[in-house]
Amino acid sequence: MAAIFHRRNSNFRMNLGAMNRISVSRLALSFAGVVLTSALLAQAGTTAAGRWVPIGPEGGDARAFATDPSNPSHIYLGTLSGWLYESQDMGGHWTRLANIADRSDLVLDNIVIDPVHPSNLLIGAWVLGGGSGGLYRSTDAGHTWSPIYDMKGQSIRALTVAPSDPKIIVAGTLAGVYRSVDGGDHWISISPSQNAEIHEVESIAIDPKNPDIIYAGTWHLPWKTTDGGKSWHNMKQGLIDDSDVFSIILDPVVPSTVYLSACSGIYKSTDAGGQFTKIQGIPSTARRTRVLQQDPINRNVVYAGTTEGLYKTTDAGHAWVRMTSADVIINDIYIDPKDNTRVLLATDRSGVLDSHDSGTSFVDANRGFMQRQVSALVIDPSNPRQLYVGVLNDKTYGGVFASEDGGTTWTQRSTGLAGRDIYSLAITPAGILLAGTNHGIAAYRIGSGSSGVWQTAGKVVTYSEKKKTKTVRDPKTKKLVRQVVSEQVAAPAPDITGRVSSISIGGKSWYAATTEGLYRSNDQGATWVGGPLLGETDLHQVAAQDKFVLVANFHRLFVSQDDGANWQPALVPDGLSRVAATSISPDGVFWIAGPEGIWISHDSGTTWQAVKTLPINNINSLTWDAGEGRMMVTSWKGGLFFGSSDDAASWKYWSSGWELRGVRSTGGRLLGASLFNGVVMDPAGVASGHPATAPAAAAGQ
Secondary structure, rough: OOOOOOOOOOOOOOOHHHHHHHHOOOOOOOOOOOOHHHHHHHHOOHHHHHEEEEOOOOOOOOOEEEOOOEEEEEEEEEOOOEEEEEOOOOOOOOOOEEEEEOOOEEEEOOOOEOOOOOOEEEEEEEEEEOOOOOEEEOOOOOOOOOOOOOOOOOOOOEEEEEEEEEEEEEEEEOOOOOEEEEEEOOOEEEEOOOOOOOOOOOEEEEEEOOOOOOEEEOOEEEEEOOOOOOOOOOOOOOOOOOEEEEEEOOOOOOOOOEEEEEEEEEEEEOOOOOOOOEOOOOOOOHHOEEEOOOOOOOOEEEEEEEOOOOEEEEEOOOHHHHHHHHHHHEEEEOOOOOOOOEEEEEOOOEOEEEEEEOOOOEEOOOOOOEEOOEEEEEEEEOOOOEEEEEOOOHHHOOOEEEOOOOOOOEEEEOOOOOOOOEEEEOOOOEEEEEEEEEEEEEEOOOOOOOOOOOEEEOEEEEEEEEEEEEEEOOOOOOOEEEEEEEEEEEEEEEOOOOOOEEEEOOOOOOEEEEEEEEEEEEOOOOOOEEEEOOOOOOEEEEEEEEEEEEOOOOOOOEEEEOOOOOOOOEEOOOOOOOOOOEEEOOOOOOOEEEOEEEEOOOOOOOOEEEEEOOOOEEEEEEEEEOOEEEEEEEEEOOEEEEEEEOOOOOOOEEEOOOOEEEEEEEEEEEEEEEOOEEEEEOOOOOOEEEEEHHHHHOOOO
């Protein structure tokens, strides 16, 4: 059935290691001196209606489609952040519909629609980076959701309704195969618990005529039952052993024809899985075929969505042609059942792609779809409507995006970055945009004279002492004498190739904290010097303010009070397990933060005082807001963030409704860099905030 899509893939492309390097681990919300009332917590957990507005950039990771059987132009789209989107015009425009469990770590890979009552939906989800998940139901076309308790905690990797009986639904989970015979109200396990193989079920298919015939693809091999789960047998004839089975589809007219995709390739059976033959024609490098989809009009046409592009056969699998470039990673495929020239792809990195010519060519279909992982956000100090963001994981589809109208529209500015991830951005007084990437530093000149191409940010040099003899005149005797002198000689060194997690512009110098150490430029980026700082290489944070510089990795601090000429180690305060953020305010106060809260120093890091006035911990960013004269603090918990203009003596709070990596202000508006949802903006433009020390008053806001 074209309206129902089963999902296959447990291999998500999220760069968790990268995310952890620029954030703090997610710990439980705790308190530091101020009690956060239930009213304030309620405001922190705002519903979708109270959230800030995502403004872009468009694109990112799209996971799964499902279409309204009564209206093929009405499409639902699942994501990896718990959000469900919908389109009423076949992907022409997308609207955020709901966050099904008000959490950001649910992968929505499985959406089914009741073919009799299309306003009834089920979503099977699994937790990003975890082993749990759940099944959720909506009876109002996806606007509101409630959990189904029989499947509480189940990591659901596949979900399919029986074509011959919409009351029968089968789910594949990490624990095994489950079935409902009452439309999803109640569920029982139909895979034997003693079986050592039928678990980690990644794909499910149900015979179009007999709902008791069920195929289950696991992380090892496929299995089949012909009696509704009373007995199971392995289908492995012709398959390479240890094949992860991502997708199974049955020909709706001749169900004995079975297509199966695995990590070892694509297979076809013409005897209901008794014997499989490996299909040739798809390169071995594209073996991870995440999804198969048969054309609902022409059954000889089958599309294969792989980790290296879209493939298509027009002769039932004998010959295959790649239809897209190899950098397209495909999670799902939708073919319009009324017009099979319309093909939509749900992809990693490039969002939704749309074809009007049976997959021959594709264009972006991401209007309103915003799922970028924003790692850095800066605003041009000379033009508050000029914004730049850096994103993670999107390769050639990501890099840096720019907006010249305050975030209304965005343009990708990534030529020359070669698909590098962006970890940090900074704008110099001379109008140069610096990007810290996973492979060195890149520079981009802002303005009309820009070439539009990123270039390596200067050359790295090393200095060595060289002794030489020269003739000088003795000032006393006035005679010429020979004298041995020393001079510093510059020599080229290898470019910075490691990850650059943080860039800061100081009084006279530019600084970059990298996996190779600390680098400094005193000549506007023409040359860089540096390396290990007092023996440390893997540095994550650098903050510079006038002559003061503060550098950190997770467990060590380093301080310079003379613009980087000399360095001293500083003690990490007791009680701080990990340094996740650093900053220096213009009055010379040092700030550091991590899972346990914030500490400040008035003596350049010699002594530290814990901040007792902030009602949240688990801090992930400290940013000085020059326009408003305050330190802005974000945390992973609750969508709350805080600002202080009096060195942490008092705080004001805001509630964005999103997990933020950092906050900036421009033109009276606040902008946030979110974990999965691009840049979000305060629609009201209220920059004053609420007093955090007066929760009773805050409750009445």
